[in-house]
Amino acid sequence: MTSTGGLSAKTRERLQQELDALRQQRESLAPRLGEDPLGDSADQADLLERAESVSKLDRRIAEITDLLHGGPTAEQNEGLLPSGTRVTLKFEDGDTEDLFVVGFTAEADDELSSLTADSPLGRAIAGHAKGDTITYRTPGGQVSAEIVELTPPE
Known part of the structure; x- marks a missing residue:
């Protein structure tokens, strides 16, 4: 295969x-x-x-x-969000953001906000479901967000 x-x-x-x-x-x-x-x-x-x-x-x-x-095999991506996943997050300040998960930056679409599966945010979302609150580290400190929608690729 x-x-x-x-x-x-x-x-x-x-x-x-x-x-x-x-x-x-x-x-x-x-x-x-x-x-x-x-x-x-x-x-x-x-x-x-x-x-x-x-x-x-x-x-x-x-x-x-x-x-x-x-490129990375499915085995190497185990535990990460699959490419093509769509996620909507609601941040502490009330802002929401629709994101598209990509395996690596070259896969990003200019028309969509993207995140890589192995980024701090991507890793924080992995294993969680709609309604969960996640926390991840940014250069500016800890950030929390609620997962409003989480749609795996078709």
């Missing part, structure tokens, strides 16, 4: 699309790197710039490949 790497299907799809685009960019730059620079120093500077671009692409390609093929 192949590990899904602990990533949600949406994140895997987004990463795969990014990986495909990066590989195309790299393919368009790489053949020109082997060209013999016969021109002036400006041509050589252009060649160095392309080499740096390819190097950056290679690093990101490797990072995404590692995420897709070697």
